[in-house]
Amino acid sequence: MGKSVRDAGRATRHLAVAAAMTFGLWLFTTVLLIAVFGTLLVVGAWLLPEAVLLVRRIAGAKRQLTARWTGQRIPEAYLPLTGTVRERVRTAVRDPGTRTDLRWMFAAYVYGVLVVVAVPLWPVALVVDGVRAGLPRARPLVLPLIVRLADLEADWSTALLKPSPAAQLSARVEELAATRADAIAAHGAELRRIERDLHDGAQANLVALSMRIGLAKRAYDRDPDTARRLLDEAQAQAEQALTELRHVVRGIHPPILTDRGLVGAVRALAAVSGLRVGVEVAGLEDDGVRAPAAVEAAAYFVIAEALTNAAKYSGAPGAAVRLERVRRGLLVRVADEGGGGADETAGSGLVGIRRRVAALDGTVEISSPPGGPTVVEARLPCVW
Missing domain, CATH: 3.30.565.10 (Histidine kinase-like ATPase, C-terminal domain)
Structure with a gap:
């Protein structure tokens, strides 16, 4: 009996939050209708993307609630709502993720009624199953039904909120486009860094090395001491150039x-x-x-x-x-x-x-x- 009560308690909390969200969805219908009519009248077109973003947040909260009950994360796939008002409206309308969320919302209007009705069953369940627990060979009956109802509600929500293949494909294409842009930017930055390191480091040292060797050649016959000093400096310059080159190579692949x-x-x-x-x-x-x-x-x-x-x-x-x-x-x-x-x-x-x-x-x-x-x-x- 103890485990049944604990499980039913968790199920009731889940159903209570789901019921509160259902009431919220009923109230949100007005906001959604205003956004749709505003878009049809053009002057309120900016309302639609904002309403879709709000739908996404509500659906995201529902995904988290369902995931806490089932223990399995529900993925989401949306296209980013960016750009001009016209572009945002077009994306909001064409995004498969929007259709998935709206399908869940309209279905939740229906099966959410069952959730709202089921929450008050908790005190009744305690009384009924408490009486049955005192009877020989009797087993709790109503408490497992509450748990089963929570399971059904989570299963329906999971099936409805799971992104369609089209939504996943659209989100994946968008993600790959952004990733490609980032990779190109990172590659360009890396090339500029290598060019800068070569120009300011190794190349400068090699130019100085060449100049010192040239001066040492000219001074070799008439001033051996100066030539020797210049060669020593050239050797130090060559070692510094090698250090710079090693630094550049480590930046490419250590x-x-x-x-x-x-x-x-x-x-x-x-x-x-x-x-x-x-x-x-x-x-x-x-x-x-x-x-x-x-x-x-x-x-x-x-x-x-x-x-x-x-x-x-x-x-x-x-x-x-x-x-x-x-x-x-x-x-x-x-x-x-x-x-x-x-x-x-x-x-x-x-x-x-x-x-x-x-x-x-x-x-x-x-x-x-x-x-x-x-x-x-x-x-x-x-x-x-």
Whole structure:
């Protein structure tokens, strides 16, 4: 009886929130009708995109409510409502996600009535099942029905809110277009950085080296001491040019990844980061299988940038790095012990992390509440 009461209690809370949302949907009908008529009359066309955004928020809240009951996340797929009023109205009307949400809303008007009626069954259920529990061989009857009703409500909502293949395809195309734009921007920025490093560093040193060697040749016969000094300076200039070239090469693909692999490279990076860094590895050293070079380079970049940010801005004494081989990719997680509050728009390198990972169709989650900690988690897809 105790478990049935607890389950029915959870179901009742779920149904009560669902009932409140149903009342909200009935009231929202007026807003939706005003937006539609305003759009038909042209003067109120701006109302439709705002109403669609509100529908998305309501549907999102319903997805979260249903996910808490079922334990399974319901994906969403929407096209961004940006641009002029005309473009926003066109996108709002043509977006398959809008049709999915409206279908759920109209269906919820109907099956939501059952939810509203079911909530008051709780006290009745307690009385009925309490009486039955006192009878020989009797089992609770009404409480499981409340749980079953919550299951049905969640199943209906899941089926109706799940994006259609057309919506998923549209959202995926939009995502790939944005990812491609970010990848092109990141590639262009990387080329400019390499050009700048070569021009200001290695090229300048090589020009100075050539000049010193020329001066040493002229002074060789008449002033050997000066020639020797110029050759010494030329040697130092050549070593500096080599250092600059190594720096440029490391920015393209760190040689240490080729020499030591990702795990060894990350441990070496942790050792020179200036922080107390623990490195945890799961599933990468079992069979010697390595991720593709591009994935390893991106993972290395994420960790290097996150540790650099932690050392420069967070005041963290230490950090933890985790590399994990997952089913369809590589998980990279960096958590520092700093004060948090990282701002992606402040030039902290977090935007670069997102672009580098997005270029490989990966995802990045960044959490940095005030007071800390800052956690950067990247998932890089690859086939093992």
